[in-house]
Amino acid sequence: MAENEKIYTSISVQTLKRLPIYLNYLKSLDREKTKIISSPVIAKALALNEVQVRKDLAAIKSGGRPRTGYLLEKLIADLDTYLGYGNVNEAVIAGIGHLGRALLSYKGFDAYGLNIIVGFDTDETVVGTEVSGKKVLPLDKMVSLCKRMHINIGIITVPCEQAQQVCNLMIESGILAIWNFAPVNLNVPEHILVHNEDMASSLAILSKHLKKKISREN
Amino acid sequence: MAENEKIYTSISVQTLKRLPIYLNYLKSLDREKTKIISSPVIAKALALNEVQVRKDLAAIKSGGRPRTGYLLEKLIADLDTYLGYGNVNEAVIAGIGHLGRALLSYKGFDAYGLNIIVGFDTDETVVGTEVSGKKVLPLDKMVSLCKRMHINIGIITVPCEQAQQVCNLMIESGILAIWNFAPVNLNVPEHILVHNEDMASSLAILSKHLKKKISREN
DNA sequence: TAGATTGTTAATCGATTAACAATC
């Protein structure tokens, strides 16, 4: 019961973003050597504030161990459970260019419950091939396949000009959430969830910080 | 003078992230048909708050036109200037897999002043080839080339296990900012700027939101 | 016990949104 409540407790978006980062770091440690880890250590390794680490971890797990720290094994298990639990989501991806292939081949997603089961494209030289063992089908098969298999997530890696059109098809397919890599703002009905992955935004930050830094140094 | 001051005025990170989104949207409009655009219209199209749009735009440009709105052409020019001005940054990329290729081929970066001039890899079947007209060189040439050309930005798209090692080479090369796509936390000296592009974080958000939505509907 | 660490309450900081005067 208490366990279940935790799941529905709303966790802040910022915390949620950091959880995979903790998990990834903890998994990189040698579990033979390190049995226990403390928030100051985690904070230092990831360049975060130690209170923030404790607060984040407190949001997903019950009971810490004052004086000693956290049991590494247990902490990993808790994060794994939280991030993976109930998230067995099947996804499809439209647009099998370089980026589409990179995502289809990426191994890390299933750790978070995402399983990209098939790709779609319009290019006849690509359709019928396989990428990392996953079939590439013609785009006009998408609606029927997604409906039949009750797919919830669609990933868009097509060029800008085709993104809205593909998005419409996905909505017609009954898809509920869209992970959009095309740099366009998609028009969707209110009940559809869109997450834009915006490279230009990231670059703008990096580039301005760098510029400020260089100008400071002169 | 006033223009120059604007550039050094610190803009919030959140605003900075949205600027490329505005620019992209505005550029997608037909400049023949639309001469003037207002903040409520922009806000609606991008699902943002109209006050936020005004505040963001006020941060980079001087003078708006009450009653009418913004001159589209002028607004685009201002955003272009702000985001591109003084940002002629040359970058190199290490790791020419699918993701590396996607980035090397991406046309949108030069609009923001980023120019990826060359790629590096250790795979002999890749070294010596070209991707979108850009040469792929052996990784052990990186340090000397970057030093010689005073490259400021390095992009890491190698597998996790090699990321830290490549990162060290980049630091040795005199690179100041690193755009890291490998899901590891890089250890860098304080003066090096790292921007992590974390797919798992994005996915965690999407996936939790979706789960909440589905559970609400039941 | 003394000391290190957790977890939480309170204070601070930053970003968003509301309210409104200024403007054309």
Next chain:
DNA sequence: TAGATTGTTAATCGATTAACAATC
């Protein structure tokens, strides 16, 4: 002028950090 829109000041909201009691 009346009305729509800008730009800014003030209020709100949310996230980070500091302070500290509880704990082993």
